[in-house]
Each structure stands twice: as C-alpha cells, then as structure tokens.
Amino acid sequence: MAKVLGWGWWFAKPFLIAYLVVLLVMTFLETWLVYPAPEPTLGDWVSSVFDHEDVEFQSADGTRLHGWLFEHPDPKQIVLYFHGNGEHVAFNADLMDELRDELDATVMVFDYRGYGKSEGKPNEAGVIADGMAAQQWLAERAGVPTSEIVLVGRSLGGGVAIAAAEKLGAKALVLQSTFATMVDAAAVHYPWLPVKLLMRNRYDSIGRIAAYDGPVLQSHGTSDEVIPYSEARRLFEAVLSKQKQWVDVPGGYHNTPQPASYYPVLREFLEGLPSVEPADGSGRLPAQLLKGEKSP
Incomplete structure (x- = not known):
C-alpha cells in the first residue's frame, strides 16, 4: 500500500x-x-468636437490625477463618471457629451492612478482614494456637498463609485454592468484557482452598499459574459434604499452601450430626487467635506 x-x-x-x-x-x-490600462496614446485626446476643460487634482496621498469636465450652462445634475478598467478619459468624450445633453448635467470623467494622464500605479485602496478625491474636487467646483453629486459607475467603476458613496454620500448611485464583489466575478472565470483567498483587489461592493442608504439605479446586460447577470442581481438585492430601480439591457453583453431607451429612464429617475443645498447658503463646500467627512 x-x-x-x-x-x-x-x-x-x-x-x-x-x-x-x-x-x-x-x-x-x-x-x-x-487594471489593463490602455496605452495613454490611444483614444481621441485632441478632438475639438466636444467642449470640455482639462482638470488636474490630487489624491489623498498626493498622486496627481487628470480628468475632463463637461460643463452645462444651467445644470439640473452634477455627475461624476467612473469608467471601466479597460479605458481612459479619451475613450469617453462622446459619452460624456451625451450625458450632458440627455441629463442637462455638468459631467466629469477622470482617470484612476496609472490610467491616461494620471500618475501612479493602480491598486484598490489607491483607486478608491482617487474616486473620493474626484468627487470632492467636483463638489467644490460646483459649490455643493459631496452628497449632491450623482455617481455613475460602469464595471470596475461601479465598485469605485460604491466605495466613494459609502464614505462621502451621493445624490444617487447609477450602476452599469458591475459586480457584487470582484472576487466572486473572478471566481466565475477561474474556478480552478483559489481566487477568493489570493486576490488582493477585492472590491466588496455588496458589503459597502449596505452603508449607503441613497437612491440606486442599476442596469445590466442579460448576456453579460464578464460579470454574470446573477451577480449583478445579487448586488441589487442588497441595496437597502426603497428608492431603487432595475433596468434590463436585453441581450446586452458587458461592453454593449446603454440603449437609447435607457436615458429617459435615467433622467426621470434623477429628476424625481430631492435637491440638496449647502447648509450655510454660501454656495461653498463645508470644510469638513473637503476632508472626506460626511455632512452632519
């Protein structure tokens, strides 16, 4: 034997x-x-078609970040867009222009560390800090609390947006093609690896969203080949807010754009939310919000 x-x-x-x-x-x-960041030279960096402003700001650890601001002359919404892991701002000019027009919104898109013109190397803690820094910068620029910013996150960006909303609040979370946790999504693709034990970038969205009680609009393609539909639904079921809405993208894959029918739904959802004004009426961001704290 x-x-x-x-x-x-x-x-x-x-x-x-x-x-x-x-x-x-x-x-x-x-x-x-x-974080399969595309080469910084890819994308349309010099297009004159879309009216936007280059902006620079710093993350909490001093990492210099870059973004594009698409201002609306009379915005009904202030929107911060968190892109997916395989793109940077130069891939999103047309989408930001569409969001500005469809929502009558001032819109900002930015790059996480290691993406586009932003410095540094990506990791979960750093990328989340970048998202919070972007939200704080945009709130100060718009003269509103961070809790008045609409956070739109796609794929990886959904995980970053949820983490930012947990810490800084948000007028609404708009989630597209995102996961319950990154480790669960990865386990679907690598069932022969102990990813739940080994992964350092975990993005526990389902745990973090329990600390956010604001409105949520979530959409997902029914044929998403990267993040299973069931995983997205699991996240949605964990949302505690009564102001939550689900939108199917029939036959949609992971990178399928939102259909034209999506934008009237999004607009109606956002227009039904109450507005939040600075408590002191000054139009300036309270000092504690600049430090990343919630308003009292």
Missing part, C-alpha cells in the same frame, strides 16, 4: 508543482488583469 502511494505521489508531484507555479504567476499578474 505504501508503495502504491509512493508511486501516486511520484506521478502527482509534477502536476502539483506546475499548479503552484501557475498560482504564483497569476498572483504576479493580478494587477495587470484587474
């Missing part, structure tokens, strides 16, 4: 070593897999 076990170990040993090597390689590749 011992001899049989010995022979079994002799045959299994190469496979075990190979598996451990794969685990090691995947661990080293995690940052690249989670």
Whole structure:
C-alpha cells in the first residue's frame, strides 16, 4: 500500500508543482488583469468636437490625477463618471457629451492612478482614494456637498463609485454592468484557482452598499459574459434604499452601450430626487467635506 502511494505521489508531484507555479504567476499578474490600462496614446485626446476643460487634482496621498469636465450652462445634475478598467478619459468624450445633453448635467470623467494622464500605479485602496478625491474636487467646483453629486459607475467603476458613496454620500448611485464583489466575478472565470483567498483587489461592493442608504439605479446586460447577470442581481438585492430601480439591457453583453431607451429612464429617475443645498447658503463646500467627512 505504501508503495502504491509512493508511486501516486511520484506521478502527482509534477502536476502539483506546475499548479503552484501557475498560482504564483497569476498572483504576479493580478494587477495587470484587474487594471489593463490602455496605452495613454490611444483614444481621441485632441478632438475639438466636444467642449470640455482639462482638470488636474490630487489624491489623498498626493498622486496627481487628470480628468475632463463637461460643463452645462444651467445644470439640473452634477455627475461624476467612473469608467471601466479597460479605458481612459479619451475613450469617453462622446459619452460624456451625451450625458450632458440627455441629463442637462455638468459631467466629469477622470482617470484612476496609472490610467491616461494620471500618475501612479493602480491598486484598490489607491483607486478608491482617487474616486473620493474626484468627487470632492467636483463638489467644490460646483459649490455643493459631496452628497449632491450623482455617481455613475460602469464595471470596475461601479465598485469605485460604491466605495466613494459609502464614505462621502451621493445624490444617487447609477450602476452599469458591475459586480457584487470582484472576487466572486473572478471566481466565475477561474474556478480552478483559489481566487477568493489570493486576490488582493477585492472590491466588496455588496458589503459597502449596505452603508449607503441613497437612491440606486442599476442596469445590466442579460448576456453579460464578464460579470454574470446573477451577480449583478445579487448586488441589487442588497441595496437597502426603497428608492431603487432595475433596468434590463436585453441581450446586452458587458461592453454593449446603454440603449437609447435607457436615458429617459435615467433622467426621470434623477429628476424625481430631492435637491440638496449647502447648509450655510454660501454656495461653498463645508470644510469638513473637503476632508472626506460626511455632512452632519
């Protein structure tokens, strides 16, 4: 019997070593897999079609970040857009212009650290800090509390937007093609790897959204091949707010654009929300919000 076990170990040993090597390689590749930032030279950086302003600001640790601001002369909404992990601001000019027009909104899109013209290297804590810094910058620019900013997050951006809303509040969370947790989404694609034990970038959206009691509009493609529809629904069911609405994108894949029918739904959803004004009537952001605290 011992001899049989010995022979079994002799045959299994190469496979075990190979598996451990794969685990090691995947661990080293995690940052690249989670944050496949496109080359900064890609995209349309010089288009004169869309009227926008280049903006620069700093994250909490001093990392310099870059974004584009699309101002509306008489905005009904102030919107901050959190893009997905495979794009940067130069891929989103047409979408931001569409959001400005469809929602009568001032819209800002920015790049996380390591993306586009933003400095640094991405990781979960840093990217979330970047999102909060963008929300604080936009709130100060607009002269409203951070809780008056509408946060729109797609895919990875949904996880970042939820984390920002947990800390700074939001007028509404608009989630598109996003996950309950990043580790659960990854486990679907790598069932043969212990991703729930090894992943450093976890983005526990389903846990964080429990701390946010504001309105949520969530949409998801019924054929999403990256983040399963069931995972998105699991996140939606965890939303505590009674002001929540689900929108199906029939036959939509992960990168399928929102259909034209989506924007009237989004506009009606946002226009039904109450407005929040600065408590002192000054039009300036209260000092505690600049430090990342919630308003009293």
